[in-house]
Amino acid sequence: MPQIIHEQPEHVEQIEPLLDRCFGPDRFKKTAYKVRENTTPLPELSFVTVEGDKLLATIRYWPIMIGNSTSALLLGPIAVEPDLQGKGIGVGLMRETIKVAIELGHHLIVLVGDPEYYSQFGFQNAAVLGFEMPGPVEERRLLVKECAAGALGNVSGMISGVSDTLSLPGRIASKVETDEMIAGLAAFAPPSDA
Ligand SMILES: CC(C)(COP(=O)(O)OP(=O)(O)OC[C@H]1O[C@@H](n2cnc3c(N)ncnc32)[C@H](O)[C@@H]1OP(=O)(O)O)[C@@H](O)C(=O)NCCC(=O)NCCS
Numbered sequence: 001m002p003q004i005i006h007e008q009p010e011h012v013e014q015i016e017p018l019l020d021r022c023f024g025p026d027r028f029k030k031t032a033y034k035v036r037e038n039t040t041p042l043p044e045l046s047f048v049t050v051e052g053d054k055l056l057a058t059i060r061y062w063p064i065m066i067g068n069s070t071s072a073l074l075l076g077p078i079a080v081e082p083d084l085q086g087k088g089i090g091v092g093l094m095r096e097t098i099k100v101a102i103e104l105g106h107h108l109i110v111l112v113g114d115p116e117y118y119s120q121f122g123f124q125n126a127a128v129l130g131f132e133m134p135g136p137v138e139e140r141r142l143l144v145k146e147c148a149a150g151a152l153g154n155v156s157g158m159i160s161g162v163s164d165t166l167s168l169p170g171r172i173a174s175k176v177e178t179d180e181m182i183a184g185l186a187a188f189a190p191p192s193d194a
Contacts, residue, residue: 002056004096007046014055015048022079031135032076033110036062039161044104045073048098049089056081059093061101061145064110066131067157070102072108072144073101074159081172094121097134098145107151110159130156 007015019027027033045061057080061073082091098121101109110126111118112133127139129152146152 002049002092003095004047004049006043007048007058007060011048011050011058013053013115015058018055018058018079018081019077021082023077024042027077030112031133031137035064035074035133035159035161037161038163040164042073044099045097047093047100049093056084057089057093059097061097061109063162065160065162066108066155068160069157070108070155071162072110073106074161075109075111076113081109090117091120094118098147103149107148108144108146108155110142112137112141113143115143117139118145121145130171132158134158134160161163 001159017126023030041060041062049057057078059075059078061075063075064072078090078093080093095168098109109123110131111123113123115123115125123143123145125128125140125142126144127142129144130145133142144152147176
């Protein structure tokens, strides 16, 4: 019976060959890989489907920013062992991991993939909303899912990976918070003898 579990270090040696089988060696040239450079997948949202010792599928989510002001997740890659595709493993992995992402409080999930498949999970076109990738991508395949009502708001802009060197204690303030802080600073009149 296949089981969805968190990815463990020992799964990596089966994940890379699976990704090669599913996407070919040119996969590293994709724009999504560029976004993920210098970024680490979130361990709490990296899952595999296994049956005994055999790895059947993988899915990972990465921290990104949209337009430098909104944090979100980039989903991908998701890959199912070619012999086992079309048996519901992909749908199961998508549904279960999206549930976890929502429970963890994430608001937006972006991915590059076929809308014919991903619309069933609530993904919609992101290019028409003004989302951009730092390289070539088919506009119809740039998708976003709102995990909390209203999360999309006026969000748009360039998608970038959150570099590991930025994963310092603390967090990046949102634009609204930054504006509030600046407004607060302006309220202090400089001392007259300054
Ligand atoms: C895409 C993928 C993850 C789906 O997982 P899966 O386990 O094969 O899919 P499921 O069994 O859950 O769903 C199968 C259904 O989705 C459909 N489907 C699968 N891939 C699709 C696609 N790219 N576009 C449209 N429909 C698709 C199948 O035709 C099938 O439809 P049916 O139920 O009406 O017959 C898997 O096929 C895969 O790993 N493909 C190769 C790698 C890949 O393309 N990954 C996605 C990159 S964004």
